[in-house]
Amino acid sequence: MKKKGRGRTSRQRRRKSLRTSELSKVSESHKSEFIELRKWLKERKFEDHNLRPTRFSGTGRGLMAVKSLQPGELIISLPEKCLLTTDTVIKSYLGDYITKWTPPISPLLALCAFLISEKHAGNKSPWKPYLDVLPETYTCLVCLDPQVVRLLPNPLKTEAQEQRTHVQELFDSSRGFFSSLQSLFTEPVEHVFHYNAFLWAWCTINTRTVYMKHARKECLSAEPDVYALAPYLDLLNHSPGVQVKAAFNEETHCYEIRTASHCKKYEELFICYGPHDNHRLLLEYGFVAINNPHSAVYISIDNLIDHLPSVDTQMNKKISLLKEHGFSENLTFGWDGPSWRLLTALKLLCLGADEFTCWKKVLLGEVISNTNEWKSFVWSRKICSYYIEDAKTALQKISHMKDEEAALKDQLTLVENLWVEELKLLQGSADILRWQN
Numbered sequence: 001m002k003k004k005g006r007g008r009t010s011r012q013r014r015r016k017s018l019r020t021s022e023l024s025k026v027s028e029s030h031k032s033e034f035i036e037l038r039k040w041l042k043e044r045k046f047e048d049h050n051l052r053p054t055r056f057s058g059t060g061r062g063l064m065a066v067k068s069l070q071p072g073e074l075i076i077s078l079p080e081k082c083l084l085t086t087d088t089v090i091k092s093y094l095g096d097y098i099t100k101w102t103p104p105i106s107p108l109l110a111l112c113a114f115l116i117s118e119k120h121a122g123n124k125s126p127w128k129p130y131l132d133v134l135p136e137t138y139t140c141l142v143c144l145d146p147q148v149v150r151l152l153p154n155p156l157k158t159e160a161q162e163q164r165t166h167v168q169e170l171f172d173s174s175r176g177f178f179s180s181l182q183s184l185f186t187e188p189v190e191h192v193f194h195y196n197a198f199l200w201a202w203c204t205i206n207t208r209t210v211y212m213k214h215a216r217k218e219c220l221s222a223e224p225d226v227y228a229l230a231p232y233l234d235l236l237n238h239s240p241g242v243q244v245k246a247a248f249n250e251e252t253h254c255y256e257i258r259t260a261s262h263c264k265k266y267e268e269l270f271i272c273y274g275p276h277d278n279h280r281l282l283l284e285y286g287f288v289a290i291n292n293p294h295s296a297v298y299i300s301i302d303n304l305i306d307h308l309p310s311v312d313t314q315m316n317k318k319i320s321l322l323k324e325h326g327f328s329e330n331l332t333f334g335w336d337g338p339s340w341r342l343l344t345a346l347k348l349l350c351l352g353a354d355e356f357t358c359w360k361k362v363l364l365g366e367v368i369s370n371t372n373e374w375k376s377f378v379w380s381r382k383i384c385s386y387y388i389e390d391a392k393t394a395l396q397k398i399s400h401m402k403d404e405e406a407a408l409k410d411q412l413t414l415v416e417n418l419w420v421e422e423l424k425l426l427q428g429s430a431d432i433l434r435w436q437n
């Protein structure tokens, strides 16, 4: 008998799987932009012996651990000199212009203006090595083509449109300040501070800054000044499952990150951007996390009502009660099935005419009757099936569009990933509901 795993086929298989795993991460540290960035950081007293810029097949560009990292270990300690904050902006050539401008501009706008101006300066910018490793474009929802936005789940579509309006309004209301900077440039200021440049700067700040609270500056508005761009450290990707401690250390004057989890040698090191669901990750950061424990499928109250089994004369009153008591939002299917809030809303909507007076007890979690329990359970299954079909239809549309709109393929894949995750969640919920029968 042939010994298991010793033959030629097995060796070939092992070699092939080794090659596949090698292919799944490619170091980028030899690239000229990273060589320049390393030099720039070294001049500012930062050297890294733990991590290496690497491209991973699942998460894109990130940082790989070059040695095994233990929980509690200091992984990165970036000196204050490397950070780009409103202090940097106010001390720069923009400082005088900002101080003179009334009403004071926000800390966010100060940072946007600085980023745009430095990027425009090109080779003359002292921040060039950092600017050169920043993405040229982003995939936050504000950047997506309207045709792609239309394929998003409903609540997210609304948020995407609101985000677009917000950024456009911010840009429009900043034109006056940008005009005041004309004497710094030889070309018309609108050619430097145009909408696309503003969008790029806004997304850079939105997706890459770390939290760092600064004292209020007189020359800036009272909006929170909590941003710091942290070169190199901002190459760390997000994983919902890891724990890290990240903060500016007032004693060492460094921005420090300590991991609370173990990271194996040659694996990607992650941080956690927060307990965000996939809608928030896509909206604010432009990506979707696979098997995200914080994700959920949001059910609109209108869809619940549309699937009501029969006409109910008390329906309007029931809906008002749900709205009054905050049960008309955050109704979800999660990895462990329908949420308590969704089931409670369904139970209230399913109350028979003779049970209606018990509505308060329903909101407190009491069982009213077997009939009410059964009706709401059947209804939750129907809603779940409806949403499953909805997700499948969306996926079909996306696949169709991918064939026709080659230029939108990457954006479509992003939205497709979101629907795939939603479908997984709903199918898991459907299984749970089936077992509860």
Ligand SMILES: C[S@@+](CC[C@H](N)C(=O)[O-])C[C@H]1O[C@@H](n2cnc3c(N)ncnc32)[C@H](O)[C@@H]1O
Binding pocket: 058, 059, 060, 061, 062, 135, 207, 208, 234, 235, 236, 237, 238, 239, 284, 285, 286, 287, 288, 289
């Ligand atoms: C702070 S940067 C991290 C470094 C970034 N990947 C880069 O190449 O510069 C945040 C951005 O990285 C990407 N990202 C972070 N975590 C990710 C993940 N788990 N999967 C895919 N993309 C991720 C998203 O585009 C996000 O906006």
